[in-house]
Amino acid sequence: MVFSTMFFLTVFLPPVLFGAWLLRALAAWQERRTGLPRNHRLENLWILAASLFFYFWGEGWGVFWLVANIIFNATCAAAMSRRQSPGWRKGWLTFAVLGNLAALGWFKYAGLAARTLNLLPGVSVDIPAVALPLGISFYTFQAMSYVVDVYRGTAQPARRAGDFACYVAMFPQLVAGPIVRYTDIAAELEHREWRLEQVASGMRRFLCGLAKKALIANGVGAFADKVWEVLAAGSAVPPSLAWLGLLCYTLQIYYDFSGYSDMAIGLGRMFGFEFQENFLHPYDATSVRDFWRKWHISLSSWFRDYLYIPLGGSRCGAFRTAINGLVVFGLCGLWHGASWMFLLWGLWHGVFLMLERPRRKAAPPSGWRAGIGHLYALAVVAFGWILFRSEGWGEVARMLESLVGTGVATAQSRLLWMHLSPRMLLIVLVGMIGAFPVAQWIEARLRRWLPETAMTTLAWVWATLAGAIAILDVAAGSYNPFLYFRF
8 A cells, every 4th residue: 555545545544543543532531530651552553453454455465474573573572581691682683683584585585596596507496486575674674673672772672562563563664664663662652642733743744745756756757767668678868868867767766765754754743653864855965975874864774783883883994894884785785676786786885985984084075075075976876876777787788878878779769758748847847956955945044034833834835735736646646656665
């Protein structure tokens, strides 16, 4: 079930929200009547039931693997917490991590491993027909972070199994993130207030995310797909169309995923949870390192805390640090999909991150240095998106030839002009402006002149207008993929 569908917006979400708010009001009434601390158990179970239905709707009986993941990790964490013996705890941690990685490896990488082995002379391995469960990369990483945090002592095991299950399966972030850590919402699972301003803020955030997804990502994504269809067919593309296609994909993947993250954060607020920010205008970065501080923050921080630092981080000398970084970003690439192109995309970023590694702390660049840094970071990231989007080296080569004008374009590729329209070009322009913190700059200056009530009214007008247009677009049944559902 995709957020940007009329079924989700009109049939699923309203009763789920109403039920959660009703149960919270009931818990508040009982607290006032009895004087006992408020209990959110029923509300959490309601959210869990809605989340399992949400997953079942899109994945069918694949929900079994989600439930199995919850039971497995809850059991490992509980067993770990029963004894203080280091050997006992480390044994259960090892079992939990290997179990999670084995499941993820089988579902996601068994086919890639078989295809790779078949490249060897004399080897013929049957390629397993394994259906990839929806969102398995996200909920596996969430559950693993919980087990590791319990082992480290930075998180206490959930007191109720339903609370942990609600944390893993919570539908706003279940299938495409952000990757939420148990420590971030443990207190809110136990106790959270119903505050009207939080719900209102969540609604505005959701509507803005829906507009980013439905209007911008979908608006530019169709043209990017057309360009890569031509490349996949073996033809180059005229340079101007190739650059426009690359720009469209660069905007599509940002607005698609950041829009989804905004919707997830907004939904979380409506239910009383605060999820961490996942994007902070990454295309405004002045280096590749700065880009990864702002792009998919929950994933990059997960790899940092649960892989890079345990490997030794930057404490082991220049050579070992470089290896650690390449390992982390190679695995980060493979996390996105079972393809060697994803691995190359991760290593591409890893190489530049290692080259940028500072020997000493320095002030952020400013002036002309910042401008050069922006161009450099955008060039590296944009080439990375070519690797990320392409199915093989043939598409990469034809895209590069198209960009520099040395490829042979066919009559079919020149017909791509027919897919351009003033509306799409306007969306590209709006997307380019919105990818930078222009709105925040305008808001900061408006706050100097307008009272808070006026700012809130403006925020509601903007969110309502953008959301209404997006809902009309969704209702029209236009092009509406979700890129990160693949991962």
